[in-house]
Amino acid sequence: MSRLNAFLALVLIGCALAVVNAQHRARMAFVELERLKHEARALDEQWGQLRLEQSTWANHARVEVLARTQLGLITPSFDRIRIETLPPAP
C-alpha cells in the first residue's frame, strides 16, 4: 500500500512539473505569436507605404514627362498612323 502511495506521489510530482513546463512553453509561444503578429502588421503597413511610393514613381504625369524629355518618345499624330489589316490566318 505504502509503496503504491509513494509511486503515486512521484507521478504527481512529475505531472505537476510537466504542467509548469507546459505552461511556460505556452507563454513563450504566446509571446512569440504576439511578436509575429506585430511584425505582420508592421510589414503590412510597410507594404502600404511601398505601394504609395511605387505609385508616386509610376505617376502617369511623371512617366509622360520622362518619356518625352529623356527618351524622346512622342505620340504619333493621326496622319502618321497607318492601319494595316492582316489577312485572316489560314
Place this chain on the structure above:
Amino acid sequence: MRYHARKLLRLHLAPWRMATVAGLVLAGLVVVTGRAFYLQGLHTDFLQGKGDAVATRNLTLQATRGTVSDRNGEPLAISTPVESLWARPEELKLQNGQLVHLAKILNVTPGALAMRLQEKDSGEISLMRPLTPDQAAKIAAMGIPGLYLQREFRRYYPAAALAAHVVGFTDVDDRGREGVERAYQDWLAGKAGERHVLRDRRGNLVRDIAPVKMAQMGGNLALSLDMKIQYLAHRELEKAVLENKAKAGGIVVIDAKSGEILALTNLPVFNPNNRRDYDPQTARNRAVIDAFEPGSTMKPFTAAAVLERGLFTPQSVIDTAELVVGNKRVRDEHPHPRLTVTEIIQKSSNIGAVKLAMTLPPQAFWDTLHRAGFGEKPGSGFPGETAGRLRDWRSWKPVEQATMAYGHGVSVSLLQLARAYMAFANDGEVMPLSFLRREPQEVVGERVFSPAVARAVRSMMETVTQDGGTATRAQIPGYRVAGKTGTAHKLIDGHYSPDRYIASFVGMAPASDPRFIVAVMIDEPSAGAYFGGSVAGPVFSQVMAGVLRQYGVPPDAPVETTRLTESPVIVRPRGRS
C-alpha cells in the same frame, strides 16, 4: 510520566488566566475570519477589479480603412500610419544643442520651435503632424523626456487631383465626406475589435482571458476607373479648358457594353492630400451633381422619338426654311431650305428638330425622353447625383416642347447624358451605370429603343463626323465614329445669355458596334471658338483614340479612308538616355 500529578510540577494558576488567553485567541480569530469574510465575500468585486486593473488590459484592435484602387489595382486611396509629435512642456528637458538638433530634424528655425515650446498654459502641444518615418526614427533615437510620438492613420490619395472627384475624401475622424469614400463608408471603415489580455510586470502580453473579438478590417474597393484613361481624359480636358479659356469642363468615359465608368473628371479640381486651401466649389463633381441644358446633344432623342412611331424615315425631307412657334422665332446658325432627317442631325438644325418634335403629342415625346433617363437619377450610386429636370408633359406649353427638341428647357448631368447615349450604342439597351469594377458577367440592360431605331439614329450620328457634319474634328483615323455636338446658350438668372455657351460633344466608337462612349462638356469657352464641334470635338477624338488603342479595338473603317502622309523628320530631344 504523569507530570501534572507530581506535586513539585503542579502549576498554581488561577483559572481566569486560562480563560483570558483563550478568549483573546478566540477574539483574534473572529476578527481575522470576519475580515477575511468581508474581503472575500462582500468586497470581492472591488478588489477583483483592482487586481485586474493592474494585470489585465482591454485592447482595442483598430480596423484599418480599406484601400480604394482602380480597375487594375492601382491605388487611389490608402490609409497608412504616421507619427505625430507632441510635447508636454512641464516635463520637457532639453539639453544643450538638442533644441537646435530637433529644429533641424523638423525643418523649422530653432527660434520658432522655442516659441512653440514656451506655451506653458496648454498641457500638451502638437508640434508637428504628420512626421515622415525618417523624422520619427530620429526623434525617437534622441529620447528626449517630454516629447511623445503618437501613431495615427492618415489617408493618402496617390492619384491626387486626378481621381479626386470620384474617390472623394475623408474627414479628420476618417469618415467619408465625399465621393466613393462616402458612398461606401460602411464597407471601407470596417469594425474595431477587442481583446482582453493578461499582462506581466514588464507589460508583455501573457494570454487572452476572453475570446478575442477580431477586428473586421475595412474592405477594399476596386473602382471601374482605369487610371490610364483617366489620366488621358484629364490631360486632354485640361488642354481644351486652357486653350479655350473656359470656366470649367467635364468628361465621362463609359464602357457601353458593361455600363462601367472608365473615367470621369472635371475642372476645376482639388488636391485631396492638401486640404489647407480646400474650396468646396472645386470639390463639386459637376459631371454627376450639376445639371446643364444640353442643347443639340438632345436632338438624337427627338429623332429617335419620331422614328420610333414610324412618322418619318431617315430619308424623309423636311422644309426647314423658317419657323415660328408661339411668338418665338426658331433660328438656325446656318439656314438650309430643306433637309432630310439625317441631315437635320448632321447639320444640327434647330428648325428641323422642332418640326420633328411638333408632330408628336407631348406625352409621346415626354415618354421617349423619360425612358432615356432624363429627369431620373442615373443610378450610379454616387452621393448627391442629380436627376436633372424634365417637367411633366401635362404642364408643357407648345413653345416648351419646341425648345426641348433642341435641348433647351430641359437639364441633364453629363453622366446622365452619357448614360442615355448608351441606348444608341447598345442597339437600344441601357446598361446600369457603375463606379465599381464589374466581373465579366451578364449585365441585364434596360430596353429604351428598338434595335432598328437605335441603329438608324446611330448611322445618322455617324454623318456628324463626316464631311458636311458639325464635328469633322471628332474624326478618328481608322474608326467609324458616331456622335452629336451641342452648343447651348447658358441660362443665367433665368435668361439665356447671348454670349456665354456650353459646348459639348457626346460620341461613340467604333460605330459598327460601339464599345465606348465619351461625353465632353466645356463650360464658357471664351477664346473665340464656342461650337461643340470645334471645342469639345477634338477632346473627344484624342481621348477616344487613346481608349481604342489602349483596349486594342480593331479598326472598323474602310481602309481607303485611312490617310498616310510623308512622315516629317523627327528631332530627338537631347536626353540622358
